[in-house]
Amino acid sequence: MSWGSSEAFFAMGGYALYVWGSYSVAAACILTELWLLRRRRRTLERALSRRNGDRGSDRASGKT
Amino acid sequence: MRLKVWRYASPPAFYRLAGNLAPWFLGLATLLAAAGLYIGFFVAPTDFQQGESYRIIFVHVPAAWMSMFLYIVMAFWCVIGLVFNTRSSFMMALALAPTGAMFTFIALWTGALWGKPTWGTWWVWDARLTSELILLFLYIGFLSLHAAIDDTRRADRSAALLALVGVINVPIIYFSVQWWSTLHQGASVSLTRAPTMAATMLVGMLIMSLAAWMYAIGVSLLRVRTIMLERESDADWVRELKAEQL
Numbered sequence: 001m002s003w004g005s006s007e008a009f010f011a012m013g014g015y016a017l018y019v020w021g022s023y024s025v026a027a028a029c030i031l032t033e034l035w036l037l038r039r040r041r042r043t044l045e046r047a048l049s050r051r052n053g054d055r056g057s058d059r060a061s062g063k064t
Numbered sequence: 065m066r067l068k069v070w071r072y073a074s075p076p077a078f079y080r081l082a083g084n085l086a087p088w089f090l091g092l093a094t095l096l097a098a099a100g101l102y103i104g105f106f107v108a109p110t111d112f113q114q115g116e117s118y119r120i121i122f123v124h125v126p127a128a129w130m131s132m133f134l135y136i137v138m139a140f141w142c143v144i145g146l147v148f149n150t151r152s153s154f155m156m157a158l159a160l161a162p163t164g165a166m167f168t169f170i171a172l173w174t175g176a177l178w179g180k181p182t183w184g185t186w187w188v189w190d191a192r193l194t195s196e197l198i199l200l201f202l203y204i205g206f207l208s209l210h211a212a213i214d215d216t217r218r219a220d221r222s223a224a225l226l227a228l229v230g231v232i233n234v235p236i237i238y239f240s241v242q243w244w245s246t247l248h249q250g251a252s253v254s255l256t257r258a259p260t261m262a263a264t265m266l267v268g269m270l271i272m273s274l275a276a277w278m279y280a281i282g283v284s285l286l287r288v289r290t291i292m293l294e295r296e297s298d299a300d301w302v303r304e305l306k307a308e309q310l
Contacts, residue, residue: 001106009105013116018181022120022174026127029166033283041290048297048305 075292076301078152082285089282096275103268111265120178121265125252126273128171130280131199132234134164138206139231142224152288154220155295157227158210159288163280165203172196183247191240192248195233202230216295 003009012019104122111118138160145153175193176186187193206223213219236243241250252261261269296302 001109003106012119013110015115015117015119015181018117018177019119022123022177025173026123026170029170030279033163033166037283037287037290041286044290044293044297048293048302051297052303052305 075152075155075296075299079289079292079301082289086282086285086289089278089285093275093278093282096271096278100268100272100275103264103271108264108268109262114182117178117181118265120174122268122272124171124174124178125269126276127167127174128196129273130276131164131168131171131196132237133277134160134167134280135199135202135227135234136231138164139227142227145220146224146228151295152292154224155288155291156284157224158207158220159284159291160280161203161207162287163283165200165207167276167280168196168200168203172200179247185247188247190246190248191244192237192246195237195240198233199230199237202227202233206230 010016010020100122104119108119110116138157141153141157141160144150145157172193175196179188180186206227209226210219210223213222240246241248252266293302
């Protein structure tokens with residue numbers, strides 16, 4: 001499949017809106033999923049390390 | 065040897081296994097997607113009926129397949145969870161649902177953008193499209209029901225029951241194009257007939273489907289790890305994890 005020019009490629013034979021509309025939204029969905037998961041993970045990691053850190057300092061200072 | 069697989073039903077073992085495997089699946093997904101997109105856009109020929117609009121197939125069909133397949137896998141883990149009472153199984157089901165919902169949305173969205181130039185309409189209330197929309201509601205319903213019940217064990221079991229009842233929708237989606245008259249075309253690929261498409265189109269579509277599959281596994285494994293830490297944050301094995309092991 002040879003497109004000849006990049007204009008021809010991006011024009012998608014007149015179907016640019018439909019083809020690129022499909023691929024861009026699919027890519028956005030995947031990136032959003034990964035971003036949300038990363039955010040959820042980061043929040044949890046911060047909470048856990050804060051807690052584990054507290055516990056560690058408690059133990060060090062003999063409060064437990 | 066026989067008991068070895070059960071070891072991974074315990075969250076700490078499964079947590080480590082998932083963490084080791086996830087990057088491989090995501091890396092493989094990236095490579096496969098790059099190859100599939102290359103074939104889809106630069107090797108596969110223009111369709112003689114649909115022109116270039118058919119290139120939506122390389123994202124639409126893999127997303128639609130994954131939307132149904134992930135539901136089956138989710139329901140499978142729900143059955144395992146209900147029968148064997150394994151915590152990890154329910155967590156796995158819960159980890160799959162958002163990815164399944166995302167693929168269902170992509171299938172519907174790309175279907176609408178494909179329907180407009182080929183059928184002249186974004187949407188029709190026919191059997192295939194409506195049952196796929198119901199699938200999206202089932203995923204959302206599963207997640208909502210789970211989120212609405214505070215007691216985790218009850219939430220797991222209730223949502224699992226909902227998922228099991230909803231399984232009936234999957235064969236309805238798949239066979240809808242045979243059972244009812246619909247705008248949607250029949251299956252282009254089936255186990256019993258030769259595919260009705262050019263070989264390079266088929267190869268591109270199958271590679272993209274593999275990419276979607278590997279992505280779904282990778283991202284679900286990452287999510288199940290997060291769910292495990294959230295749920296078992298008071299368990300000894302989580303307390304013993306050092307920051308770099310999280």
